[in-house]
Amino acid sequence: MHNPAIVALAVLRMKKTDLVKNLEKKIKGKMQAAGVPGRFAEGAAQLPDRREQRKLDQAAGLVPFAVKLHGDLVKQLQALAEAGDGNLNALVDELLRAGLSTQPASAEAAPKPVAAKKAPAKKAPAKKAPAKKAAAKAAR
Secondary structure (H helix, E strand, C coil): CCCHHHHHHHHHHCCHHHHHHHHHHHHHHHHHHCCCCCCCCHHHHCCCCHHHHHHHHHHCCCCCCCCCCCHHHHHHHHHHHHHCCCCHHHHHHHHHHHHHHHCCCCCCCCCCCCCCCCCCCCCCCCCCCCCHHHHHHHHC
């Protein structure tokens, strides 16, 4: 084997570009040794791309609807989805439909829309009336 002191001395004498080239070879070797992930291999043909998925969703009548929820609620929803079939969209759809079906359909129970508050109108500055003294001087 090689003496570590000699190897260290050889590394010190190498140019920076040579060090980068060696590092590149090392990285490429590791990448070639690793297997191809399933999403790029035979499993890639099974999943539609984003554009096709959007078309499939639109055909099914699905509409993207973003909401902001508290983190603890999101974790609870994700746990329920994992316990079921793993589909979070289907779980949220089921829960919303169940919640909306239990509420009364009367207009009194429905929340009224909140009107936006108008900013108070600024008053125009009042014009100063001429002083009586100025009017008296002008009359003389």
